[in-house]
Amino acid sequence: MAKRILIIDDERDMQVYLSALFRKAGYEVEVAQNGEEGLKKVGEFRPDLVTMDLVMPRRSGVIAFEALRSSPETREIPVIVVTGLAQHDELFRSDAPDLRPPEAVVEKPINRERLLETVAGLIGGA
Amino acid sequence: MGRDPQRLIASALGSLGSFLRRGRPSRNHQWRDLAPCYLSVQDRNLRIIEANAMFRRDFGDCIGEHCYRAYKDRTSPCPECPVLKTFEDGENHTGEEVVITRDGARAQVLVTSTPFSIGLRGRPVSVLEMSTNITQVKALQQELDRSKSYFKQLFDIVPCYITLQDRDFRILESNKLFRDDFGDRTGERCYHAYKRRDSVCPGCPVQATFADGEVHSSEEEVITASGGRGSMIVYSMPVRGENGEIVSVMEVSTNITEVKRLQHELAMMGLAVAGMAHRVKNIVMGLEGGIFVVNTGMEEDDKGQISEGWEMVQRNVGKISRLVKDLLYCSREREPVYRAGVAPDSVLREVHELYCSRTEREGIALRLELEGPIEPGRYDPEGIHNLVANLVANAIDACRFDPDQGKEHVITIRCFANGGGITIQVRDNGPGIPEEQAERVFKGFFSTKGTEGTGLGLLVVRKVATEHGGTVTLDTAVGKGTTFTITLLPCAGGGTAVAAGRDPPAKGDP
Numbered sequence: 001m002a003k004r005i006l007i008i009d010d011e012r013d014m015q016v017y018l019s020a021l022f023r024k025a026g027y028e029v030e031v032a033q034n035g036e037e038g039l040k041k042v043g044e045f046r047p048d049l050v051t052m053d054l055v056m057p058r059r060s061g062v063i064a065f066e067a068l069r070s071s072p073e074t075r076e077i078p079v080i081v082v083t084g085l086a087q088h089d090e091l092f093r094s095d096a097p098d099l100r101p102p103e104a105v106v107e108k109p110i111n112r113e114r115l116l117e118t119v120a121g122l123i124g125g126a
Numbered sequence: 127m128g129r130d131p132q133r134l135i136a137s138a139l140g141s142l143g144s145f146l147r148r149g150r151p152s153r154n155h156q157w158r159d160l161a162p163c164y165l166s167v168q169d170r171n172l173r174i175i176e177a178n179a180m181f182r183r184d185f186g187d188c189i190g191e192h193c194y195r196a197y198k199d200r201t202s203p204c205p206e207c208p209v210l211k212t213f214e215d216g217e218n219h220t221g222e223e224v225v226i227t228r229d230g231a232r233a234q235v236l237v238t239s240t241p242f243s244i245g246l247r248g249r250p251v252s253v254l255e256m257s258t259n260i261t262q263v264k265a266l267q268q269e270l271d272r273s274k275s276y277f278k279q280l281f282d283i284v285p286c287y288i289t290l291q292d293r294d295f296r297i298l299e300s301n302k303l304f305r306d307d308f309g310d311r312t313g314e315r316c317y318h319a320y321k322r323r324d325s326v327c328p329g330c331p332v333q334a335t336f337a338d339g340e341v342h343s344s345e346e347e348v349i350t351a352s353g354g355r356g357s358m359i360v361y362s363m364p365v366r367g368e369n370g371e372i373v374s375v376m377e378v379s380t381n382i383t384e385v386k387r388l389q390h391e392l393a394m395m396g397l398a399v400a401g402m403a404h405r406v407k408n409i410v411m412g413l414e415g416g417i418f419v420v421n422t423g424m425e426e427d428d429k430g431q432i433s434e435g436w437e438m439v440q441r442n443v444g445k446i447s448r449l450v451k452d453l454l455y456c457s458r459e460r461e462p463v464y465r466a467g468v469a470p471d472s473v474l475r476e477v478h479e480l481y482c483s484r485t486e487r488e489g490i491a492l493r494l495e496l497e498g499p500i501e502p503g504r505y506d507p508e509g510i511h512n513l514v515a516n517l518v519a520n521a522i523d524a525c526r527f528d529p530d531q532g533k534e535h536v537i538t539i540r541c542f543a544n545g546g547g548i549t550i551q552v553r554d555n556g557p558g559i560p561e562e563q564a565e566r567v568f569k570g571f572f573s574t575k576g577t578e579g580t581g582l583g584l585l586v587v588r589k590v591a592t593e594h595g596g597t598v599t600l601d602t603a604v605g606k607g608t609t610f611t612i613t614l615l616p617c618a619g620g621g622t623a624v625a626a627g628r629d630p631p632a633k634g635d636p
Binding site for chain 2: 012013016017020021023024055057058059084108109110112
């Protein structure tokens with residue numbers, strides 16, 4: 001059975017691009033438009049990995065990340081942060097000092113091969 | 127200057143006079159003739175009774191002749207004649223004269239007179255006059271004065287602030303530029319004169335120079351007499367006395383405010399270029415991604431994916447064309463197009479209409495407040511449209527990314543008449559702009575994350591406002607929101623003008 005990836009991103013480009021990329025690599029993909037929807041879909045879709053942007057309207061990225069890491073049911077799910085910001089480290093330090101940082105941070109513009117290698121390194125190939 | 131040479135000579139002459147009076151005649155002649163100055167004894171009519179060898183050599187054997195005739199070929203006594211004064215009061219007198227020798231050479235002399243023989247009533251019967259040739263001394267003194275005034279002039283025309291300071295940082299001397307900008311602060315402490323401080327500045331270069339005798343430098347912020355602030359590069363160097371000891375320190379400060387401003391601008395430009403590179407990179411990624419999705423769709427014969435990929439390509443082409451448009455707008459490429467009879471309120475209505483559905487989708491209320499009659503005038507409608515649209519787009523981004531989730535966001539476009547022109551305000555109750563970022567917002571490519579603007583919006587805003595002879599001000603409070611206030615004046619002339627009517631600004635998704 002194919003591994004499942006949940007993409008949480010408010011930008012249509014990223015939704016389309018990452019979906020196509022992961023789907024082509026053989027993963028099963030689901031998309032959430034924002035943090036709240038992402039948290040809902042984690043329960044329904046039960047992903048093996050989550051990719052997310054942290055900077056989304058109303059801080060929903062950071063809030064969703066904290067919620068994922070805080071719940072016993074979801075805290076083990078590896079998270080890859082896909083972001084355009086270089087100062088992502090500060091976001092973690094100031095917002096969630098006690099939480100385990102994301103397994104990987106991928107800066108935009110994304111490198112397709114490297115992103116797929118990172119995903120395979122965390123959950124194995126599809 | 128040491129002791130007064132005139133007084134020294136006068137007292138020497140007094141001694142010589144009394145010596146000559148006391149001495150035996152034969153010995154007197156010897157002394158007189160050895161003296162390296164002109165000596166003569168004169169009667170009440172200024173006739174020369176006796177003269178020494180040097181006098182006779184340069185002025186001839188002129189016994190019986192009037193002094194003024196022998197010395198100057200005059201026919202009457204010189205004004206301020208010291209010999210006459212001595213006849214009057216019996217005291218020593220001095221003066222400076224120019225005399226002409228037998229060869230026609232002019233010499234400057236220091237004349238001193240003293241009573242020589244005293245009559246029965248205690249008044250001088252004859253006066254001894256000694257004239258010392260000071261032509262060379264005078265020439266040296268003039269040379270000294272010239273070089274003094276030359277250096278003083280240099281000191282004053284140097285385009286930097288120069289002060290001489292003692293160990294207590296007291297200003298001993300200052301140059302003209304310093305006095306012009308800081309006032310005459312002689313005797314005041316440097317740190318107070320330059321900075322209105324009450325104690326020495328940390329890392330003071332003058333202190334360091336007094337300590338080690340080396341040249342030191344530092345950068346300082348100073349306050350001029352008129353309250354203006356400036357950046358200075360300060361150099362301090364020791365001024366040494368005859369024995370090599372440091373007697374004072376010269377401090378030279380050069381105003382580098384303009385250099386600092388340019389440095390700052392350059393740094394800002396660097397940030398702007400980096401911001402632009404980042405934005406272009408993201409658009410390129412969007413295009414690459416779109417192509418990837420289209421290709422994947424074609425490989426898998428998936429029409430849905432092809433169409434999604436194609437839309438992505440289109441979106442990013444749209445982004446890059448908006449970016450280029452804003453760039454051109456900010457550059458000199460676009461001349462404002464002023465039209466007569468433009469009603470600013472109708473431009474604002476268009477912008478409001480354009481963004482209504484967008485804000486509704488985001489749960490933001492977009493209000494339009496038009497106060498009082500707003501007179502039509504000669505404005506650049508497309509410019510105003512762009513200006514307001516950019517501010518509204520920024521406000522939408524601000525509200526969307528507001529961390530305060532409970533807030534009901536409102537954006538207000540307000541317009542009212544202001545003198546002969548108008549004031550436009552765009553106010554949001556979003557997160558506000560932190561102080562450290564507020565300065566940067568007008569510098570171009572200032573963007574946190576946001577999908578509405580191109581990052582150049584505020585440059586466009588400022589350009590349009592400036593073209594209308596207006597201003598842009600920003601009022602922001604973290605957690606409370608941001609208000610941009612723009613004043614615009616109708617254009618009297620200039621720019622590209624179109625007679626009447628106007629084309630509506632380009633419509634479409636902003």
